[in-house]
Amino acid sequence: MMPTSSNPAKRQAVQFLVFKVCEAILGIEIDRVSQISRNVTITGVYSAPVHVKGVTNLRGQIVTVLDLASRLGLAAAGIAHGQPMIVASAAGESVGLLVDELDDIVKVESKAIMPVPRHLPRALGSMAWGVFTSSENLVIALDVDRVVG
Amino acid sequence: MADKELLALFVQDSTELLRNLEQDILRLEDSSDDTDLLGDIFRYTHTLKGNAGIVGQGLISDFAHEMEDLLDKLRKREISVSTQMVSTLLSSVDLLESMVRACTGGAFPEQQAEACDRLSQAIQRLAQGEEQPISAEAPASSPEKARERPAEPRGGEGNILQISIAFGAGALQSGFDPTVLIEELSYLGRLESVEVDLSRLPPFKELEPGQVYLSWSLRLNCPSGAQPVRDLLSFIPPEHAVDVKVLSALTEEPSTVPSHASSPEPAVSPPAQVLPTNPIQAVAGPSVRGEPPGSSELGPVAAGAAPGPAPTGIPSSPPADGPAPASAWSSPPALESIRVPVSVLDRLMELAGEMVLTRNQLIQSVATGDEALVERACQRVDALTGDLQDAVMATRMQPIRVVFDKFRRTVRDLATRQGKQIRLLADDRGVELDTTVIEAISAPMAHLVRNAVDHGIEFPEKRLEAGKPAVGTIWLRARHEAGQVIVEVKDDGTGLDADKIRAHAVGLGLLKPSRSASLSSAEIHSLLFKPGFSTASQVTDLSGRGVGLDVVHTNLAAIGASIRIDSSPGAGCVFQVTLPLTLAIMSAILVQVEGERFAIPQANIKELIRVRAQDLGTQVIRVGGVDVTWVRGELVSLVRLSDLLGIRSPTFVHPRSGERLPNKRRNIADRRGPDATAPRTDPDRRRMGDRRHSRASALNMVVLATGDCTFALLVDSLLDSVEIVVKPFGRHLRDCQVYAGATVLGDGHVALILDVMGMSRMAFVAEKTATAAAHELGMKSEVPQEEDKLPVVLMAGAKGEVFCLPLHQVRRVLKVDGSDIRTVGRRRVLQRGREVIPMFTVDQVADTVPLPPEQQRFALVFRFGERDMALLCSQVMDIVELEDDLDRFTYRQPGISGSLYYGETQVLVVDPKELVLGVFPHWGDDLEDAGDSRDRPSVLVVDDSAFFLDHIAAMMEEAGYQVSRAADGSQALGLLDSAASPFDLILTDIEMPVMDGFDFVTRLRRDPRFQDIPVIAITTLTGRENLLRARDAGIDAFSVKLDREHVLERCRYYLEHGRETPTEPRELQ
Structure with missing residues (x-):
């Protein structure tokens, strides 16, 4: 399950932003993250797809906010106050991803990134492109394009 | 400059030149004596020729040259302007336009070359004073021959001219390029020799690359004499030394100029085209074959009428002029660059400078903590932002004249072709619109104009018969009104024929015959916007081809514009289009539902209505499963915004406690607690403060209109009117058709913008139901038995x-x-x-x-x-x-x-x-259990329409009643009289033959036996007057025919409670 274009695995080392969603430890490449916000005011959008939590105003731009837990099929968590939002860019659009907890920024050698194990839940498995270990935790590297797309 | 850029610049420039040229040529028809106008036309053509030469577009410059020849003769009054000539010139402009457009598109289509040849021959003949325009068949000579123009046909017996050119050193700075001049001269004849004088050339060190040091002396063999050369050189300011000497004048006879090779044989032209008997045919005939197909209005005609002639292969002209196939409407070519006046840019720059200064002030005052300064800076920022917004908007503004100008041509061509006499008067009042709006309205406006020509203005004979001047007039007017722009297309033609529209609509199945008589004129006019409608009894080129007013309507609605028709039969018709100034910023009303704010574009809002909770019963009716309400005498469906948004468990804020509580009402018209129309059993209710009487319990309705669909939207509260900036949604939300996008409000929060079109689509079922119900109700009184x-x-x-x-x-x-x-x-x-x-x-x-x-x-x-x-x-x-x-x-x-x-x-x-x-x-x-219960209540249903009688009877039977039927009041009285046991309940219609409902109930109540039977009127009549009359007669309740639930609920209520005593007057809702 490797993303076809601009394969980050080809690079020597990749920096990841590591965070938690519903007990799962996940990472996305840091160069896809444009900012991290807390205390975002989200305007709910009725009749939107389930995993869309709403929209928010990010310096004058309207950004769609996705509930990552629901997007990954982990759970449909409600928004907790002060829940961090990662703003990632994909296909020319910035999208906010709500996560439970931010962890760290880690640097991972490309060769240390392993293929995605088969036993992951389906939605999560289809949006991951690799796994690696960081401080004795197994981190699942998400493919931002697929998460957002 | 790279070739491509140069070419792009040429295309942009030429497009504008050609536009001016077209406008001037059109004006030429009315003022053929205007020397200045002719001069302008000549100059435009000349400039185009020069420019084309520079970018190496030989064909264009050749062709422009031909035109120039003709124009030159016009200028010198050797020949005079004729309609035919104007048509040919216009066609030439079309051809040039398509040639210019082909420049960037690579290869030049071969058919175009052919068209070019035919047209240039036509021009040549016109230049010789021949009126017969264009040869019908493909020219006898091969296209190649015709294109080798300067050398062959004119070479032999010309005048030898000696031309010396010595430009001043600064010539290049003022835009004169000697090489272009020489090239142009070469078009006038054959250049026999060119000598360059290098004497003024300075040593290399002193050479200034931008200066001209060279002078030339040319020998030109020019068949048409020295005059054209002198004319050409007349453009050159006197500070440059340019001189022409005639060396040998072999002939001064211009009539020998054309070569026999390219002159057509008159025998080839069919006689019908020489002698115009039928005006339409005569004009259409030659143009089909001879005009370049670039004026693509002719395309369909050519395809249908003349299978023989040369293929028409030139890409179609812009959509505004074409027959407008449905696909061309939706995608006007995207604009890549626009012209902005330098003054506007200066203003922008100035504002940007001020903005920087103000920012500095702001930073400083925040740092020092001086509140007064901060406040002042804020005010400044506020004002500046407004100015900046205006200035930026101004860069996008284009005069609406651009659109109007295009139609001169359309009207002229169409009128000529149809044999009508039409003048177009345009009054734009300097109105400017956002580029996007201008683009979006061109096609719909063109359709309206064509419509006016096609269907509006009559043929001259008819006009004279009707006592009108033979020349019809179409007015195009634009003006500002209340922050919007109103554009009108008015004609003094026949006006709309209401009977014809009605008959046509019935024929198409858009309208029921029984309904047609009762339509208001506005309703009749709205039929025109129905898909597939066209009143033209004969299909003409343009209108009546399936792209009807419905497309106009939809396209206008898509940009938030609306259209209205006013017509007085015999005197003409006005189409009035209301446009927003821009699409990027708009006025909107903020509404609130379930604590969320939504913006509704003001352009779609017809009115805001507040309904007191206690008036709900009479204002909102439930018909056929949907809520409808009366808005200015019309029944419109009422849609709850929370339903459209899919909010599952609506809540309401309790007016006194401020709590948000679940709203248990399923239907808007449902009453809270005991029915509002029911007698008030507890006199203390009101005193105790019924929620219904609280201000906050009132309902707010926003009446929205998009296209011909009007509906009322129920919202929790109305907040404010704001200017909003529309921001598009990200891809996850594009499928939500309720929204048009989002905007950021003053407090930084996001409000979603509602898409009125989308909502109306979602609410279509409701709308249809309301309409159907309204029809049912309407039909009832008109034609009772037919249905x-x-x-x-x-x-x-x-x-x-x-x-x-x-x-x-x-x-x-x-x-x-x-x-x-x-x-x-x-x-x-x-x-x-x-x-x-x-x-x-x-x-x-x-x-x-x-x-x-x-x-x-x-x-x-x-x-x-x-x-x-x-x-x-x-x-x-x-x-x-x-x-x-x-x-x-x-x-x-x-x-x-x-x-x-x-x-x-x-x-x-x-x-x-x-x-x-x-x-x-x-x-x-x-079901059986319910049905089998022994003592089923008995009900008498009285209605003169068999359909409704059956319907209501079935409904009541289904609900477990024993039903008896009567067709009118007297029958009912008879039944009551002879019945073994009295009825428990009577349901009656009001409008009936023989004895109507009021009469029936009045008589009924006179009989002591029947005084206690509750009577419910099932009718369409509403209004206070009828309600009062009904009460006086002794009717207990009113219910709308198709509202099953309401009828049954009323029945249950009265069976349980019986009639209230008539002595206690009930408050009417």
């Missing part, structure tokens, strides 16, 4: 199967989303909050194509006994009235009572009761 039709809801099953359910059985329509469906064993239910509705598909019982779960998108909710049940379908198609000729044989099976025809389509009529019993047979027991 034998059954209103049904059409729904799609799988694989093209179509089912229907009688409209009166459908209580509401729900949009189903996968997460609503719960499955327990064979039972599947639809869960909405606490509401659980068992659901079915037709294929569970009947032998039909199974409906896959992903297609189970809509549910029609019907009543089964005391419960709601839902029937799933993939799409609710429409609400229509079908002839009631049920085929009970072919498709009869459990769950399907038979089939009907809808046009050619077979529609299976679903029997919901059988369907339910087919799945759960034991559920029938409950």
